Amino acid sequence: MARWCLRHRLVVLVLWVGALLGLGTAGTQAGTDYSNVFSLPDTDSKQAYDLMTKAFPERSGDTDTVVWRVSEGSVRDADVRSRIEPELTRIAGMAGVGEVASPYASQRAGAAQISEDGRIAYAEVTFGKQADAVPKALVEDVVDTARAAGRDGLQVELGGQAITRVQEPPTGTAELVGIAAAAIVLFLAFGALFAMLLPIVVAVFGVGLGMLSTMLLSHVADIPEVAPLLGSLIGLGVGIDYALFIVTRHRRGILRGLAPEESAVRAMNTSGRAVIFAGGTVCIALAGMLVMNMRFLDGVVIAASLTVVLSVLAATTLLPALLGLLGPRVLSRRQRRALAAAGPESEEPNGLAARWSSYVQRRPRPIALLAVAVMAVLALPLLSLRLGATDQGNHQESTTTRQAYDMLAEGFGPGFNGPLQVVAERAGKAATGDLVERIRATEGVARVAAAPPADGISVIQVVPTTSPQSEETDRLIDRLRDDVIPEAGVEAHVGGVTAVFKDFAAVTADRLPYFVGAIIGLGFLLLLVAFRSLVVPLTAALMNLIAAAASFGVLVAIFQWGWGTELLGIGKEGPITAFLPVIMLSLLFGLSMDYQVFLVSRMHEEWVHTKDNARAVRVGLAETSRVINCAALIMICVFSAFVLSGDLEGAMAGIGLAAAVALDAFILRTALVPAVMHLLGRANWWLPAGLEKRLPHLAVEPRESDSEPDPGPDPGPDPAPVPGPSLETVPHARVPQMDAPRGASVVHGFVRTADGEPLQGAILTLLSKGGRQLDRVTSLADGSYIVAAPAPGAHLLAATAPGHASSARHVMVGDEPLTYDVTLTGDGVDAVN
Numbered sequence: 001m002a003r004w005c006l007r008h009r010l011v012v013l014v015l016w017v018g019a020l021l022g023l024g025t026a027g028t029q030a031g032t033d034y035s036n037v038f039s040l041p042d043t044d045s046k047q048a049y050d051l052m053t054k055a056f057p058e059r060s061g062d063t064d065t066v067v068w069r070v071s072e073g074s075v076r077d078a079d080v081r082s083r084i085e086p087e088l089t090r091i092a093g094m095a096g097v098g099e100v101a102s103p104y105a106s107q108r109a110g111a112a113q114i115s116e117d118g119r120i121a122y123a124e125v126t127f128g129k130q131a132d133a134v135p136k137a138l139v140e141d142v143v144d145t146a147r148a149a150g151r152d153g154l155q156v157e158l159g160g161q162a163i164t165r166v167q168e169p170p171t172g173t174a175e176l177v178g179i180a181a182a183a184i185v186l187f188l189a190f191g192a193l194f195a196m197l198l199p200i201v202v203a204v205f206g207v208g209l210g211m212l213s214t215m216l217l218s219h220v221a222d223i224p225e226v227a228p229l230l231g232s233l234i235g236l237g238v239g240i241d242y243a244l245f246i247v248t249r250h251r252r253g254i255l256r257g258l259a260p261e262e263s264a265v266r267a268m269n270t271s272g273r274a275v276i277f278a279g280g281t282v283c284i285a286l287a288g289m290l291v292m293n294m295r296f297l298d299g300v301v302i303a304a305s306l307t308v309v310l311s312v313l314a315a316t317t318l319l320p321a322l323l324g325l326l327g328p329r330v331l332s333r334r335q336r337r338a339l340a341a342a343g344p345e346s347e348e349p350n351g352l353a354a355r356w357s358s359y360v361q362r363r364p365r366p367i368a369l370l371a372v373a374v375m376a377v378l379a380l381p382l383l384s385l386r387l388g389a390t391d392q393g394n395h396q397e398s399t400t401t402r403q404a405y406d407m408l409a410e411g412f413g414p415g416f417n418g419p420l421q422v423v424a425e426r427a428g429k430a431a432t433g434d435l436v437e438r439i440r441a442t443e444g445v446a447r448v449a450a451a452p453p454a455d456g457i458s459v460i461q462v463v464p465t466t467s468p469q470s471e472e473t474d475r476l477i478d479r480l481r482d483d484v485i486p487e488a489g490v491e492a493h494v495g496g497v498t499a500v501f502k503d504f505a506a507v508t509a510d511r512l513p514y515f516v517g518a519i520i521g522l523g524f525l526l527l528l529v530a531f532r533s534l535v536v537p538l539t540a541a542l543m544n545l546i547a548a549a550a551s552f553g554v555l556v557a558i559f560q561w562g563w564g565t566e567l568l569g570i571g572k573e574g575p576i577t578a579f580l581p582v583i584m585l586s587l588l589f590g591l592s593m594d595y596q597v598f599l600v601s602r603m604h605e606e607w608v609h610t611k612d613n614a615r616a617v618r619v620g621l622a623e624t625s626r627v628i629n630c631a632a633l634i635m636i637c638v639f640s641a642f643v644l645s646g647d648l649e650g651a652m653a654g655i656g657l658a659a660a661v662a663l664d665a666f667i668l669r670t671a672l673v674p675a676v677m678h679l680l681g682r683a684n685w686w687l688p689a690g691l692e693k694r695l696p697h698l699a700v701e702p703r704e705s706d707s708e709p710d711p712g713p714d715p716g717p718d719p720a721p722v723p724g725p726s727l728e729t730v731p732h733a734r735v736p737q738m739d740a741p742r743g744a745s746v747v748h749g750f751v752r753t754a755d756g757e758p759l760q761g762a763i764l765t766l767l768s769k770g771g772r773q774l775d776r777v778t779s780l781a782d783g784s785y786i787v788a789a790p791a792p793g794a795h796l797l798a799a800t801a802p803g804h805a806s807s808a809r810h811v812m813v814g815d816e817p818l819t820y821d822v823t824l825t826g827d828g829v830d831a832v833n
Helices: 002-007 009-030 044-055 078-092 136-147 161-166 173-190 193-217 227-255 260-292 295-330 333-342 352-362 364-384 400-412 429-440 471-488 497-531 535-560 580-610 613-645 648-685 689-694
Strands: 063-070 097-101 120-127 154-159 420-425 445-450 457-464 492-495 745-753 763-768 773-778 784-789 793-800 807-813 822-824
Touching (some): 002 295, 009 295, 044 420, 044 492, 063 161, 154 400, 193 295, 227 333, 227 613, 227 648, 429 471, 471 497, 497 535
Antiparallel strands (some): 763 773
8 A cells, every 4th residue: 555655646635635635625614512421321411401491491691791890889880880881781782692690680689699798799791602613703792892891990801611711822723733742853853954844744634633523523422622622732732743654664665765655565565564563552532431320421532533543644644655756755865975985884872872771771670760759749739630611710820710719719719610509390389398308417518599390390599609520519509419409309410510520529439440451451462462471561651651651740739739720720729620631641642552562563573583681772862862842842842732722621732741741752762661671581472382472463563574574576586785985705606596595694705805814803794685784893903794694685794993984795594504705895984984
């Protein structure tokens, strides 16, 4: 498929652009129909909601508030009333506004809408539709009209769900900031403009199609309003990272002498397979949310999984087409000049990553202890985790919704912003009156008011003395359900937004262990089959739990304890949103699995070839840590940018995932995992013989010798030797036939100068046809060398020595030792040193 996409790149590009434009047109015409279904079946709040809907079906529109406060005098004063009343009348006459309940309409009816001290009052504005369906222009007109009444000494603010929508930043701000930050990281990593643009273009196509598809699906499924935000958050992260893995492998292939098309095909057949595997693990982790049996989360699973699938599809079809268009320009000009002048690069890891990997090998115990200590300290705040609901009291102080919230709390008590509804069915007038009196006498109740019954259903509004997010309010709900209502002998249920989120948090806490067990178990099985080891998946599961604990500790410290909330511009502290742990754990486990697969697959490959655990862990870390850290840095930028989304849940998810990725990549995968694997030694790769026979074989990345793609009907000649001096051979050099039996062999001989003198200290590297290093040695005092070839086939033998020109040439290795003598001239510049 990769080769087809390369050779038919214009067709692939037209299909992708057409799909994006087509879905964009359809989505614009259809609009959205998101539904925030937070209620749960078989809960008390859900039964209360169903009864209220049955008794009062006309109360379907969103109700917002206009709040005003005077610094002196009373809101009843004529000059205050003369400014407020005309504006309320204008609002009531706007198309789309159902009614406006003013405290000035009737002295008796409006008295409850004026505070006891007379300084604060409010009016209720009921729209004809729910908040997400109210036109934004209408809400802006309401806000402008109401605030026009303000003056010195008279403050006017507005609150409610519809009002919240008009103070959110423009849609796409967070995504654009995240993409810009990712572009900077990619440019620093690649040093080439086109290579930097590739992952971004692929991610934009994947996320764009995912969000447009989610918009259309909202008309046929219950998709919550936060689902597209979370889908774009995870889609941008994985989309850029998956393309980064493939482009990195492709560039490495070109730098090691492969033709651009062959390098792209092999990159897709290796890293592309890993991307498909990684995307599948993310979708499996997301599907684990279905274990929770919550309708709200079902929509999140649909949106996020669809975006991940489309991101993987873009990385495996659109990306090869773009690589085909660019050809060698995926490298920078400097890299292309160096390749033409000096030949392919050596695969031996070097630089900071190699030095760190060697340091971890020498000191695994202290590094492991330090990493565990850091993660344990960060996880401590998790012990005080409290799930609940965020509301407008958590908005920034500068917003009109936050100021309206605070004014209502000041004038009517903190519980006014989160009233409870006690809904009684088939209760007579006397029984209802008795229930009202019992509720009024209950500790924690500020006010009680009963509405006239409808269809045998009575609704009693209860205003607590404490705020909606207070633990005392939760205890009041429990007292009403467990003591007050049973003692009254009536059938009644406690509902309201505060009760709904309390039930949501309780159900989440009860079902969370099953959810965690499901995704940990599925991840364990996948890694068990992929790496043929019991210890590797056990280590991965433990590391995932450690990362989750530490990231939630950071989340609690910022959002629940309030450490830095105003500095980050995310408002006031409060409980962690009830549904967030499930969503975050799904995404975290999926992303952690990606990094684990990428890291351990390289270690496993080296282990299979050498059976040396220390070398396998050292080489695997040295060769993958740079790209893992680069990918993690991109995800941190993308996730952190969602603080700018204007959505508190989105900000929580962004900060939590950014912290999780940072801890996972920079502490766990870079330090703790390799240190533990060094300490465990060969036990890392242990698997009982009986289990080995029963497990299916699943290769995340094929062996280089097995990954050669079908070259097509006319592949042309083998890749020509790279430019530069050729490797000299003596007459007795022997080239075996390609159909020799498979088996390990060696290449050996002598390295000499042009004068025939033995050359000590020359570095000889044997590379596979795909560019993977097979062996590397240094010539002895007599110039002799021997390198090991694990299997017959075409290989590349490169030789370098200080003060001599580098040399490289393709050789054919069979099942018997191959003798090659090398002559290095003193002319030219050493390409490596």
